Amino acid sequence: MATSSFDNAQITSYGDRMQIFGLGSQWDTKTILEAELNILQLRQKPFQTKKSDYESEKQTWTALQTSLTNFNKIVTNLKDLNTSGKDVKLSEDGFITASATGVALDASYSVSVQQLATKHRIMSDQIAEGALSIDEKVQLNGKDLTITADMDIKGIAKAINSGDYGVDAVVLNNKLVLTSKKFGTDNAIKFSDSTAWETLGLTQGGAIKNELQAAKGAIFTINDIQITSNENSYSEIDGLTFNFTKETTSNIEVNVSRSADQLVEKVTAVINAYNSTINNINSLGGEKGVLQGEGVPRNLKREMNNLLFGVNNAGSMLYDLGITLNKDAKNGTLTFDESKLRTMYDSDPQKAQDMLGKNGFSGQLYTVIDNYSKSSGLVQTEIDGLNNRIKRIDDTLDRYDKQFEQQKEAMIQKYATFETMMGSMSKQSDYINAALGLKNNNDN
Template sequence: MVDSTNFFTQLNGGSSQILGLSSGLNTQEIVQALVAARRQPAVQLESKVTANEARLEAYSELTGLITDFKASLDGLRGEVGFFADSIFDNKVAFTQSRPTTTAPGGHVASQADSILGVSVTDKAEPGVHTVEVVSLARSHQIRTDAVADRSASLASQGIAIGTFDVNGQTINVDGDDSLLDLRDKINASGSGVRATVVSASPTQNFLVLNAEETGVINTIDLAGGTGTSDSLGLTDTGAIKNELKAATDATIRVNNLGVDVTRSSNTFDDVIEGVTIDLFRAEQNTEIEIEIENDLGTVKESIISFVDAYNALKDFVDDQRKEIVRTEGGEAEYGPLAFDTTLRSMMTQVDQLVGRIIPGQPTGAQTIGQIGIELNDNYRLEIDDDTLDNQLLTNFQNIRGLFEFNFESNDSRVTLAGFNGQVAGQVDASGNPIPYYLNVGPTDASGNLTSANIQTTAGAGAGGGADGTTTVNGQQVTALDTTGANGLRVFYDGGASMPGVDNIEVTVTRGFADQLFYVLDRYVNEQGGGTISENTQNIVRQNDNYNRRIGDIESRVELFRARTVARFAAMEQAVLTANNLSESLSSAFESANSD
């Protein structure tokens, strides 16, 4: 008879397994097959989770590419509101030196950058200027008489104690003050003068006073002197006694105007608008030519960045759609976003814009292809350097119009405050821009608008009454979706308690970079939103749901496995019992026959 102890099942890592020794069946494989069949819904969900994780990873990469793409377009799309800059406004300055027309023969001009330095802002206008540096501004410098001991009290060395003024600040010389103490008091006085002790020898020590600012206007003023300042040797009966360096103003001659331009500083920032000139040294008979140009290099670099970003996005899309067969005869595999409708929709809009004609642009600068940015046979953008460089040199403003958002008003009181991607410009039948017409009501005592409206034709909306075409907040007017100006925000600085104004022309054109920026912005924006973010959140929620369902299935499968093991164990026990009974009967029968 077979012993049934530990015969039917055993423990393996906490799970029961059936040995199947009684029935002769591979009951363990049978149980595993039954459990695997029950677990198939979880396997299918796990495949979906894996596919979703691949989509999340691909979306993350796509988000980075779109963010880079938008960054490359941001400078090209122009001034988009208060404090916003356009790279098309950037300027650069070049300098070169040459002898003046009155210079003696043989005069050799020094290098321009050893005489002056130039910096420019976007307010500078392109053009050529000449500057001759006649003299530099210098700071005033005076000294005391020699003092034998810098550390001993001045009184013990015969200096009269008392007070004296430095640029209106009273300095007290006490009985125990040394020359070093006097230095510290002057430096702490806020007089605009720096004091330094200079020791020519151990017994010859001077207190040197130096004005912190250059120019005659900053001459050190000792207010006529006192007995103490006379005793120190700073003054002599009211006048400066020991002047080391007189204060002087800087003088330059600009554009041969025939007048000297004088400033107290060696920095001239108010002579040519947007241009700062820093003087290093004077050189008679030498003039510096300053040429101010549009910063074509920065514009081209931005265009190159845009082309690179577009091509990187196209590479990503192609990688997603590329067919991969991993095993011979196997099914083709694609990237996780190969058939993604969001990606397909975005790229359709992007590719349409790449070849679009921009309304209002003159012939020869209506598409990016006309300025040297063309699609090659692989549908990647390429730059023809010769064409683009020539266009930048000869057609700069038209290239600017091709790329950027442009806002113009015939009233200087109206300025751009901002806009969104829904704003559309108006064009006539020939494609030329035509204005919207802003009508504003009276302003209140604080200068805030009481009402405003915006129209597509002149004469409508007279009086500036509210008609649902705008909202007004203080001095800002925002166009609503009743016109194509939807989302345009303008600032009106009309003054306090002023009457309304009708038919202010506001013209908007939207260039290629601006339009493309807002296409991409719908998918990825600075606030962390956009269609791709929404898709990502949906996928995360979907995976959370899948994982919960997988957990539920796993729990039910474990219960099923335990019940199945128990049933097969009972079967094995029954077979064993029957086998044992059969053996007992056979033994009894054989015994009976042998008797």
Template sequence: MRLYSGGVSQPSVTSTHELGVVNINTTIANSGLDAIGSVSDTGSFTINGISISFDKNTDSIRTIMERVDQSSAGVKLFYDKLDDRFHFDNKETGNLGFIIEDTSGGLLSALGLVGAVSTMSLGSNATFSINGGPSITSTSNTFDTAVHGIDGLTIKARSSGTETVEVLADDQGVRKCVDDFVAAYNDIEAFITEKTKIERDSNGKTQKGVLAYNREVRAIGSQLRDTIFKASNDGSTVVRRLMDLGVDFNTFSRKLEVKSETTLNTQIADYPNDVAAYFTGSSTGLGVGVQTLLDQYLKDSGVIDTQKDQLESRVRTLDNSIEREERFIKAQRKQLEESFIKMDSLQSTLQVQQQAIARMFNEL
């Protein structure tokens, strides 16, 4: 929507200078507006409920224009030198209006933006239909899911007329999701293997992961592999296992890999619904199986929480044992120090007595 200053009978803003040019770079008081005498020293106006204040002795019209543009009112204020008039433009396209009010000070009136001399011109909404169906309107030339309800489809209208839109499956996007799944599984497998390993290094020394003897963590890896390998029964006879997509475990490791690029790409292109059912089926889809397994471990009071509580209990027990040992060691040390002091004192006494006896023998 656009709001112009000046109507049909009064097409421009009058100025006190010749040629009717308003100076927007100097103060409002010296801008040359013919109606400047009716403008108060200070005042304000609102646009869509956002208040814009001004001081005609310190602010220029350009400052006010920038203040409007930078506000959250959603409009811009322009000055057209050729037509010698001001206008508001809505930042949003389409048949949308806005509300302005010359609250105090009379600046909008002096600019010709309120009252009988102003003209409002509403924009037009874009309208389209699909296959002769009902018309759908949008304030923007971009029609997305929020407008037409088709997930993943965005159409930009560049001109009026009839266009043929071909909607294709995003094979590359699906392939990336499969590759990301394989990579994520391998990351988990590598993490579990590293933390639970028991192996010998080149020097014959045994290297152990921090969770080497934790059966629950080892079980996560085993159960996850079983879930990945398990067949899906969600309606598809084409894709029931990962190997039907050309994905399988590496022969010499526990990692997944794409063993047949051709099989994977063909299944995605020719049987997209079957691929989707395998991963996202509501009953036995791979995603459901993995989520169910992870919930057993990650939910409140699940395996991980139980393990955490048990380990924290063991840590507290060890801390208490260490504290008792430290108290015992301190007591032992104190006792030994006292014994040493007594022994040292006794030794000093014996030395004095020995010296006294030696003197007595020397005097005989």
């Protein structure tokens, strides 16, 4: 606030206008006014402090909600894991992929790909825009197609795409490009003898005129046996499917076996995330924690730990899979002995899956965490409650701001009146003193 002085006079900008205090009264009116205004504003201090506390607590709840949401993503990876299949390992990536179900035999395969299956693609001559004046019923892949005189090249493409011809049609640079929907020689595009196809430049003398890509079948060998297929895949071996993506220059070794590696990896990730969450809850709800005394984190920890003591229909517990509470039981974190999981998986993979999957530990854990982390969950309820408290404080502070402005204006007016009164009294005093001084001089 800009001020300047003239003896005891103070020029201020209170009330968005110039005020001169102390000119008539010789009092430090400005300082007195500031003190009173500061006292008025002190009423807001407790509310501002409380609002800051609420906002800090809200940030903590929001961070916990985000942490729980991320935790459940890791739990989902275990919940949705299908371990009923078998592991497939390749000697080299980038050429083939393979997947195996539980019925596949534990075996090794030597695979090479000599030729990938391709789709048939042909192109017409460049065709002028506008109606083509072709009025003819033709056949495409053995099915009737009617071309009328008012059709242009785009109209013919639309007619092909609207029918069940096994062909996709597009127009590029005024050329009609046809591509078979399926791979292989059995799905090559076939035209009837017709002047219409020749007019379009798709055939010439009954043969295809502009072939962009020939229709080819896949050629591959499995354990030195050559096989052909219209598709870039092969699933004639029970429980095993090969997909071919690139021609090979040497054999790819494929090993199919039952392995607990993937399950162990997912369980380890869940246990690590579980322990991180428990440690976070311990920190937040412990001594000097931001959420000390709050029931939500305490109940969450209890519900998470209770999952460890469930028994499945076969009478087994998570302990049998190597998942146990840490020796410091009060801490609530877990330990994981993967050797126990591997032992059970080797003897009964379905049992291990049932205990850990969506109907077991991970499914139950997901439900518990989701009840707290979802948008309508228990943590969000705490956040909503804090938002309501913050809003009430904001409303109170807004009301105090309005009251302060009104009271400030009244105080400014009060001290302005005081200045006027004191100035008038000062003038009267000066007049009396002057008169008395004149009388004394006359008496002398």
